Amino acid sequence: MQKIPLNLAKPGYMLAKPVARADGMVVAAQGTELTEALLDKFDMMGVDQVVVEGEPVQTDGVSSGTNYDQRLERLDHLFRKHAQDPWMNQVKALLQHYFKMKVASKAGPAEG
Numbered sequence: 288m289q290k291i292p293l294n295l296a297k298p299g300y301m302l303a304k305p306v307a308r309a310d311g312m313v314v315a316a317q318g319t320e321l322t323e324a325l326l327d328k329f330d331m332m333g334v335d336q337v338v339v340e341g342e343p344v345q346t347d348g349v350s351s352g353t354n355y356d357q358r359l360e361r362l363d364h365l366f367r368k369h370a371q372d373p374w375m376n377q378v379k380a381l382l383q384h385y386f387k388m389k390v391a392s393k394a395g396p397a398e399g
Contacts, residue, residue, distance in 0.1 A: 304338040
C-alpha cells in the first residue's frame, strides 16, 4: 500500500483505501481500479493524494536533481539530539514522508 500524489496515479492502479468527498461520502471504494475518467473526477474534486495497492512509485534512492533528496538525507543529522522525543520523531517522520513524495513526484512512476 502506498500513498501517492494524484498526479502520479495512473489508470490500472487499484485503490487500497476509499476516496471520499469533503462531506465524507465515498466516491470510490477500496479495490476500485483507477481510470482516466476517475482520475479527472478526483482532480476536479480537489483530491491531492490517493492510497493504492503495492508500491508503484519508487520513492527511495531517487536522485531527482532537486534539493529534496539532499534534505531527506540530512534529517537524521538535524534530529540527532531529539531521538528520545516522541513528538520530534513524529515531526521527523512527517518530513521524511513529505520529502520522499517530492522526490517521487519529480521522478515519476517506477519502471516495471
